[in-house]
Amino acid sequence: MPTELQTRHRIYPADARQMAALADASVNLVVTSPPYPMIAMWDSLFGDLDPGISQTLAEGRPQAMFARMHALLDPVWDEIYRVLRPGGFACINIGDAVRSFNGEFGLYTNHARILDHLQRIGFTCLPAILWRKPTNAPTKFMGSGMLPAGAYVTLEHEYILIVRKGGKRRFSPEEQRRRRESAIFWEERNTFFSDVWTDIRGSRQILEVGAGRDRSAAFPFELAYRLILMYAIKGDTVLDPFWGTGTTTLAAITAGRSSIGYEIDPALGRLAAENAQAALVNMQGLLHARLEAHLQFARDWEARKGPLKYRNRHYGFKVMTRQEQEIVFDLPSALMWATDDDIVCDYGGIAFHGSDHPGDGGVVEEQTTNRNPARRPGAPDRQRKLF
Numbered sequence: 001m002p003t004e005l006q007t008r009h010r011i012y013p014a015d016a017r018q019m020a021a022l023a024d025a026s027v028n029l030v031v032t033s034p035p036y037p038m039i040a041m042w043d044s045l046f047g048d049l050d051p052g053i054s055q056t057l058a059e060g061r062p063q064a065m066f067a068r069m070h071a072l073l074d075p076v077w078d079e080i081y082r083v084l085r086p087g088g089f090a091c092i093n094i095g096d097a098v099r100s101f102n103g104e105f106g107l108y109t110n111h112a113r114i115l116d117h118l119q120r121i122g123f124t125c126l127p128a129i130l131w132r133k134p135t136n137a138p139t140k141f142m143g144s145g146m147l148p149a150g151a152y153v154t155l156e157h158e159y160i161l162i163v164r165k166g167g168k169r170r171f172s173p174e175e176q177r178r179r180r181e182s183a184i185f186w187e188e189r190n191t192f193f194s195d196v197w198t199d200i201r202g203s204r205q206i207l208e209v210g211a212g213r214d215r216s217a218a219f220p221f222e223l224a225y226r227l228i229l230m231y232a233i234k235g236d237t238v239l240d241p242f243w244g245t246g247t248t249t250l251a252a253i254t255a256g257r258s259s260i261g262y263e264i265d266p267a268l269g270r271l272a273a274e275n276a277q278a279a280l281v282n283m284q285g286l287l288h289a290r291l292e293a294h295l296q297f298a299r300d301w302e303a304r305k306g307p308l309k310y311r312n313r314h315y316g317f318k319v320m321t322r323q324e325q326e327i328v329f330d331l332p333s334a335l336m337w338a339t340d341d342d343i344v345c346d347y348g349g350i351a352f353h354g355s356d357h358p359g360d361g362g363v364v365e366e367q368t369t370n371r372n373p374a375r376r377p378g379a380p381d382r383q384r385k386l387f
């Protein structure tokens with residue numbers, strides 16, 4: 001059943017334009033979101049790194065401002081190319097900016113500028129995801145309103161750019177085993193690999209554990225978690241060079257992947273122990289909910305279309321495809337701080353008892369022991385009735 005899993009999480013309170021602590025080809029995946037050029041909340045950060053930017057703003061020269069801001073991000077993209085292993089993916093959440101200068105309203109195409117640089121330095125571009133946030137202001141309009149030839153389309157989407165260093169990743173025999181254990185469910189694949197995501201809200205945070213700031217620029221936990229499930233296997237290392245409040249690390253812990261973060265703002269760059277410990281409960285709840293959603297999907301499918309063909313080998317519940325037979329659920333069970341910025345996470349298992357046939361009342365037990373939970377005898381300390 002579940003394998004022995006331990007993950008490690010390092011945070012460097014430093015500038016990601018030079019990630020000197022990281023060796024070439026040492027991380028498997030990058031999940032990140034930079035400060036967005038031309039969005040006013042980031043003007044001062046960019047201005048601190050390059051005082052010439054404040055000058056362009058004062059002089060009302062937006063194209064020069066745009067160019068200088070991206071020139072500050074480019075070295076980080078160069079660094080992620082260096083530290084990614086061949087076949088490793090980078091997923092970059094970025095929004096374009098709309099802003100008026102000198103009375104002229106315009107769009108500043110951050111996603112195109114970043115993609116252009118990524119391609120230039122050798123990344124292979126893959127289909128991107130359009131993240132469309134459910135709007136809470138459907139009647140919002142900009143420009144001339146109902147009068148033609150002067151109104152602007154409302155910008156309600158961001159991008160998740162997806163690029164890869166070189167060709168397909170090769171998996172060692174040991175990685176092939178971890179890859180099978182890291183499979184996602186068939187019904188999850190259908191949502192995750194769609195090129196438009198409409199089901200992730202911009203503001204909602206399942207796990208609110210960051211150090212916080214007045215206007216948190218955190219991306220949603222679900223966004224990072226989903227990308228990690230899609231593009232890394234258990235035990236891999238995920239890098240976020242713009243770590244912020246640490247959403248990527250929380251998602252990596254939940255997914256059973258290790259993580260590394262770089263964060264330049266000294267007010268951030270720390271995972272507060274008491275908050276993160278509390279988040280463990282949410283992470284366990286989230287994993288239970290994922291399994292519960294699958295069991296519900298399987299029941300609904302069988303009621304409508306007949307028996308599913310395969311069973312998961314570890315837990316016995318039904319799955320749609322052969323590829324889901326080895327999926328293992330590892331529950332984060334304990335976080336240990338070696339230092340302020342070096343954290344280790346241990347995992348326990350979920351043991352599934354009972355049948356997944358309608359009405360049979362299967363039970364998932366959560367085992368909070370750290371090592372080889374499935375092989376260790378002893379009563380689980382909590383039982384959750386699933387249906």
Ligand SMILES: C[S@@+](CC[C@H](N)C(=O)[O-])C[C@H]1O[C@@H](n2cnc3c(N)ncnc32)[C@H](O)[C@@H]1O
Nearest residue numbers: 015016035217218219242244245247263264265
């Ligand atoms: C959009 S926020 C990232 C938010 C993050 N995804 C989260 O969920 O909290 C961008 C972050 O990058 C940081 N940053 C900007 N330039 C940086 C650099 N050169 N090196 C490291 N961090 C940087 C900013 O301080 C900010 O916290």
